[in-house]
Amino acid sequence: MDIELLGTLAVREQGRSITPTAPKPRQVLALLALHADQVVPISALIEELWAGTPPRSARTTLQTYVLQLRALIATALEQGDGEGAGGGAGRRTAKDVLVTVPGGYLLDTGNGTSDVREFDRLAGRGYRAMDAGDFPGAARLLREALSLWSGPAFADVNGGIQLDTETRRLEETRLCALDQRIEADLRIGRHRELLAELTVLASRYRTHENLHGQFMLALHRSGRRGEALDVYQRLHQTLVRELGLEPSAALRRLQRSILMAGPDSPVGAAGTNGERLLRAG
Numbered sequence: 001m002d003i004e005l006l007g008t009l010a011v012r013e014q015g016r017s018i019t020p021t022a023p024k025p026r027q028v029l030a031l032l033a034l035h036a037d038q039v040v041p042i043s044a045l046i047e048e049l050w051a052g053t054p055p056r057s058a059r060t061t062l063q064t065y066v067l068q069l070r071a072l073i074a075t076a077l078e079q080g081d082g083e084g085a086g087g088g089a090g091r092r093t094a095k096d097v098l099v100t101v102p103g104g105y106l107l108d109t110g111n112g113t114s115d116v117r118e119f120d121r122l123a124g125r126g127y128r129a130m131d132a133g134d135f136p137g138a139a140r141l142l143r144e145a146l147s148l149w150s151g152p153a154f155a156d157v158n159g160g161i162q163l164d165t166e167t168r169r170l171e172e173t174r175l176c177a178l179d180q181r182i183e184a185d186l187r188i189g190r191h192r193e194l195l196a197e198l199t200v201l202a203s204r205y206r207t208h209e210n211l212h213g214q215f216m217l218a219l220h221r222s223g224r225r226g227e228a229l230d231v232y233q234r235l236h237q238t239l240v241r242e243l244g245l246e247p248s249a250a251l252r253r254l255q256r257s258i259l260m261a262g263p264d265s266p267v268g269a270a271g272t273n274g275e276r277l278l279r280a281g
Helices: 023-034 042-050 058-082 115-131 135-146 161-187 191-204 209-221 225-243 249-261 268-280
Strands: 002-004 010-013 039-041 098-101 104-107
Touching: 002 115, 010 058, 023 042, 023 058, 023 104, 023 161, 039 042, 042 058, 042 104, 042 161, 058 098, 115 135, 115 161, 135 161, 161 191, 161 209, 191 209, 209 225, 209 249, 225 249
Parallel strands: none
Antiparallel strands: 002 010, 039 104, 098 104
16 A cells, blocks of 8 residues: 655555545545554544544444445455455455454555655654765755655545544654755755755745745845845844734844845854754754
């Protein structure tokens, strides 16, 4: 089974889609796929589908959705067998793939793939490379991890409480990996290559201090000191106006470092000190 959650929902068994079109069964499959190879309690599925106000028929209706999913799985398995993908007494059945266990259900991937698991694996390796000072390796691994994202997680699923929470959590992990990948790129001197990307990110995440700090560094190290200071001023105004907050002490120190470096010192001490200040913050 191959699972894709980092964008539109796509779950395939033997290369064939088992993703339903109806909203509620899609929610069930999305939650099962997110926790693939783990038991998802019936209570969690009911909470996801009906947000604390389930109908009396909730369990029966959930069972209907499970049957619909198993029908899609059975069709995929039969088509796979028809093309020589298996067969005989040892082949998997729909009930082997979507398993009923005491108190819940389990989606058995059969050692298949999951883009969420692969993202976590690659990002973890990237973080370890950062800690070891291998910045080129970290940039490569984190870039590979981020390439698994084709859009917001569960982009085409009408999520309930749990999937909405998981969407926010996954987005936070993506932003963390993005932040570290940009940090690694700055460490290996790719400041000019980062400018276009950081221009977009600073506009999209208007109160994200670290991204703005990285934008300031990239601009300053590219010889664009005035624009770097403009980025700080815009962030300062946005934070005060929208959140009633001042920029962090680390970002203020970075601004002072750029001011003190002078217009003819695009790389100099401010770049190094700025990176250290952002990490400290």
